[in-house]
Amino acid sequence: MSSLPLDWSVPRPAVVLRVRRETQDVRTLYLRPPEGVWAFQPGQFNMLYAFGVGEVPVSVSGDPGHRDVVVHTVRAVGAVTTALARVRPGQVVGLRGPFGSGWPLQEAQGRDVLVVAGGIGLAPLRPLVCGLLRHRHRYGRVAILYGARTPQDLLYRDELQRWRARFDMQVEVTVDRAGPDWRGNVGVVTRLLPRAGVDPAEVVAFVCGPEVMMRFAGRELEALGVAPSQVFVSMERNMQCAVGLCGHCQFGASFVCRDGPVFRYAEVRDRLWVREL
Amino acid sequence: MSRPPTSDGSTGSPSGYVLPAEGLGELFDALVRRGYTLVGPTVRDGAVVYDRLSSPQDLPVGLTDEQEAGRYRLRARPDRAYFGYTVGPHSWKRFLQPPERVLWRAVRDGDGFRVEAAPEEAVRYAFVGVRACELAALAVQDRVFMGGSHTDPLYRARRADAFVVAVQCGQAGATCFCSSMGTGPRCTGGYDLVLTELLGGEHRFYLEAGSPRGDEVLAELPCRPASPEDRQAADQAVSRAEAQMGRRLETQGxxxxxxxxxxxxxxxxxxxxxxxxxxxxxxxxxxxxFAVEDTTDLSGQVAERRARWxxxxxxxxxxxxxxxxxxxxxxxxxxxxxxxxxxxxxxxxxxxxxxxxxxxxxxxxxxxxxxxxxxxxxxxxxxxxxxxxxxxx
Amino acid sequence: MKTLEELLAEHPFFRGMRTDYIRLFAGCASNVRFEEGAYLFREGEAADRLFLIRQGRVALELHTPQGVAVIQTLSDGDVVGWSWMVPPYRWAFDARALGLVRAVSFDAACLRRKAEEDPALGYELLKRLVPVIVERLQATRLQLLDLYGEPKGRVLPSA
CATH class of the missing domain: 1.10.533 (Death Domain, Fas)
Structure with missing residues (x-):
């Protein structure tokens, strides 16, 4: 029996270095790259494998400048993500990637940057923010708008505090529901758009969240005068092979795993309005 | 017996040969001698399916099919045709991209795991009886599995090794519409050998090779050079299929x-x-x-990744x-x-x-x-x- | 020190409005400020004001047996309060200042009277209020979806 060469479907073992509790059902895993160092584009994803349980696509959430650690923020919603959220330092998960397209941060050079995140959608945007803060001088005004379910569901709290403390960017957080102790905004994230303090003609917007939220954000941005070609969204579909072969992630003609997950809003806008595409 | 090799079957004017019907076994033997596993049409559960063949007698000899929307029946033919039917429920993809297969196995190893080589066997197939529409389908799947940045190694290996014996359709079914799609009924390339079964008069095959591999096999067969009449009969057989095309799809726009x-x-x-x-x-x-599925054995020590249609x-x-x-x-x-x-x-x-x-x-x-x-x-x-x-x- | 008319003309709600109309509306307006924790209005009370927030954040709240729920917050540039347009003119929520709030307050009876006297002016006011209401309603609908909540069973299966 002749064996075929191992291929893209094979995960490599990655040791869990640290686990950080973000919220009740969200954990951030810090993994040692299987090859010691690695590189990725903000917006790309890896396939994470829990031994015997299965594999899921998870966007990379680390700072692209840190090449000695792979960071993933995982929300326990299914069997595999629950298994991943339960790992302890020293245990091993399987990893393959990175896959897919990244946020084209270079398009924002010399322009204003607007980051719009909803829920776990902040996770794929964190590397983008880290990347732009590393070269803050390359960009104009920067605003981050982040919507979460409740104050208890906010991710990366320490970092949000640090970002807010900076004088060179605006960070606005809003939640869907809160008690009277919450002194911040309550309402959907799209309500923050008119107050973002960026120039609609000059801004490049990066949007990630539930599809409905991205649809509304896209529409609102257009209403404010932002060209659809200057807006980027990150799509989500069932992904199994991650390399455009298994067919599950088709969104019209696109394979989200290979042609996305980051798309120019102008490219996908019409498809976003077609139900069950 | 030699001629200029044509890689895609479209260049030059290949010279044709004639193989008596009784000589079909020699083709099977020549392929087996070369280490190929022969697969092709055979009858199972009242339908023509693709499976292993050991001799021409495994083919659906003397049978034809009647097809309509939601309907398929085998019927006896008045002759002893080997390829007197169109396509059944199977297609060649089942050999290149098996309905279910193991991609890899992994064994627990301390806190981690160790992945073992894909256990899939690289079989050398000879596909016997590939129709024009199926040659087109193979080309379509080639682009899917080998044309992009990532490829399927099993598909690639099996496809590279596969010997393709195409058969020209002498009849078309009621649900056929290959002529609308520009894929048939005439085989024009993508094969190693192409046969046209001629039933009028002497039961024989008109043969052309489409590759150097095809040439080599052809050289071992008890063939004679085709006459203009043989060639014309072969041509007419495909024209008959063209005329019988049961369905039409307007592809414009x-x-x-x-x-x-x-x-x-x-x-x-x-x-x-x-x-x-x-x-x-x-x-x-x-x-x-295909779906990707992960499982473990009962002990939880060995995990498997499978791909399933x-x-x-x-x-x-x-x-x-x-x-x-x-x-x-x-x-x-x-x-x-x-x-x-x-x-x-x-x-x-x-x-x-x-x-x-x-x-x-x-x-x-x-x-x-x-x-x-x-x-x-x-x-x-x-x-x-x-x-x-x-x-x- | 800016005049009320100048403040109104700068506020997004009045942007681009005819100056004679702004002057008429300014006749119903006064500058107000609320310290942190102060209420702009409370549920059930007579709805006799329209507020334009100039600066600060206001929480719309609802008291429930389980405590206070913040429904939505409004801030700079937002309009607060339209119960004065709809009989029986009672506030449906509490509006509480989450910090120092500077606003322009309009006497609702004055607004209603001027709108009745000059329907064109009334229509101009409505043309500016209705989009605010629609925007607020759509945002509330999105909030209702609980988009970031547990995915399972959240959305009804399509028919």
């Missing part, structure tokens, strides 16, 4: 037609009949989607935490048809449909894509839920 009619009421209409069973995707020679007609197919993106049959049928005839062009530069008619024949309720496309074309621009009803609100 079909991509744009479907993409601008995503909300056409016809999708609701077909969803009322479609059982979402996925038969069409299983019998389709180009449908390639999947269908866009299942709820799981588009599952995204919380539910299916395509929850309705309407959306699933629309996905399948628009993928085949429209978005396939964007993805792979060709149609995903080769006109073999299998999805029509094997649909339990007889849904016919040629009819669906024609219906949409006939009422281009109609939108579901927008029909006026009543006079004033």
């Amino acid at each position: 079909v991509r744009e037609l479907l993409l601008r009619n995503l909300e056409h009421p016809r999708w609701d209409q077909v969803a009322g009949r479609c059982l979402s069973c996925g038969n069409c995707t299983l019998v389709c020679p180009t449908c390639f989607c 999947d269908s866009c007609f299942t709820g799981q197919f588009s599952y995204l935490h919380g539910g299916s993106v395509r929850a309705t049959t309407r959306a699933r049928y629309r996905q399948w048809l628009t993928h085949k005839l429209a978005t396939w062009w964007d993805q792979f530069g060709s149609s995903g449909c080769v006109g073999c008619g299998r999805c029509i024949t094997w649909c339990p309720v007889g849904i016919d894509l040629t009819e669906e496309v024609a219906a949409i074309r006939g009422s281009d621009g109609l939108r579901s839920g927008r029909e006026a009803s009543g006079e004033n609100p």
Whole structure:
């Protein structure tokens, strides 16, 4: 029996270095790259494998400048993500990637940057923010708008505090529901758009969240005068092979795993309005 | 016996040969001698399926098929034809992309795991009896599995090794429409050898080689050079099939037609009949989607990753935490048809449909894509839920 | 020190409005400020004001047996309060200042009277209020979806 060469479907073992509790059902895993160092584009994803349980696509959430650690923020919603959220330092998960397209941060050079995140959608945007803060001088005004379910569901709290403390960017957080102790905004994230303090003609917007939220954000941005070609969204579909072969992630003609997950809003806008595409 | 080799079968004018019907076994023997595992049409459960062949007697000798939407029957022929039928429920994809296979095994190793080599065997297949539409389907799947940045190594290995014996269709079925799709009925390339079965007069095969490998095999067969009459008879056989073509699909602008009619009421209409069973995707020679499944043994020490044919007609197919993106049959049928005839062009530069008619024949309720496309074309621009009803609100 | 008319003309709600109309509306307006924790209005009370927030954040709250729920917050540039347009003119929520709030307050009876006297002016006011209401309603609908909540069973299966 002749064996075929191992291929893209094979995960490599990655040791869990640290686990950080973000919220009740969200954990951030810090993994040692299987090859010691690695590189990725903000917006790309890896396939994470829990031994015997299965594999899921998870966007990379680390700072692209840190090449000695792979960071993933995982929300326990299914069997595999629950298994991943339960790992302890020293245990091993399987990893393959990175896959897919990244946020084209270079398009924002010399322009204003607007980051719009909803829920776990902040996770794929964190590397983008880290990347732009590393070269803050390359960009104009920067605003981050982040919507979460409740104050208890906010991710990366320490970092949000640090970002807010900076004088060179605006960070606005809003939640869907809160008690009277919450002194911040309550309402959907799209309500923050008119107050973002960026120039609609000059801004490049990066949007990630539930599809409905991205649809509304896209529409609102257009209403404010932002060209659809200057807006980027990150799509989500069932992904199994991650390399455009298994067919599950088709969104019209696109394979989200290979042609996305980051798309120019102008490219996908019409498809976003077609139900069950 | 030699001629200039043609790699794609389209260059030059290959010289033809004639093999007496009794000589077909010699072709089988020549392929076996070269280490090929022969697979091709044979009868099982009342249908022509593709399976291992050991001699020409395993072929559906003296049988033909009757096909209609949702209907398939084998019938006896008045002659002893070896290839006197069209295509059945199987296609060659089952050998290149097996319905289920193990991609790798992994064993627990301390806190981690160790992945072992893919246990899949690289078989050298000789495909006997590949029709023109199926050559086109192979080319379509080649682009899917070998044309992109990532390839399927098993497919690639088996495909590179496969010896293709094509057979010209001497008749067409009622659900055939390869001529509409520009894929047949004439085989024009992509084979190592191509046979035309000639039944009038002496039972014989007209043969041409399409590759150096084909030349080598041909050289070992008890052939004689074809006469102009042989050549003409072979040509007429394919012309007869062309004339019998049972279905037609207007392909002019079909991509744009479907993409601008995503909300056409016809999708609701077909969803009322479609059982979402996925038969069409299983019998389709180009449908390639597969599910990736992870399992462990009972001890939890050994894990496996498997790939299994999947269908866009299942709820799981588009599952995204919380539910299916395509929850309705309407959306699933629309996905399948628009993928085949429209978005396939964007993805792979060709149609995903080769006109073999299998999805029509094997649909339990007889849904016919040629009819669906024609219906949409006939009422281009109609939108579901927008029909006026009543006079004033 | 800016005049009320100048303040109104700068506020997004009045942007681009005819100056004679702004002057008429300014006749119903006064500058107000609320310290942190102060209520702009409370549920059930007579709805006799329209507020334009110039600066600060206001929480719309509802008291429930389980405590206070913040429904939505409004801030700079937002309009607060339209119960004065709809009989029986009672506030449906509490509006509490989450910090120092500077606003322009309009006497609702004055607004209603001027709108009745000059329907064109009334229509101009409505043309500016209705989009605010629609925007607020759509945002509330999105909030209702609980988009970031547990995915399972959140959305009804399509028919």
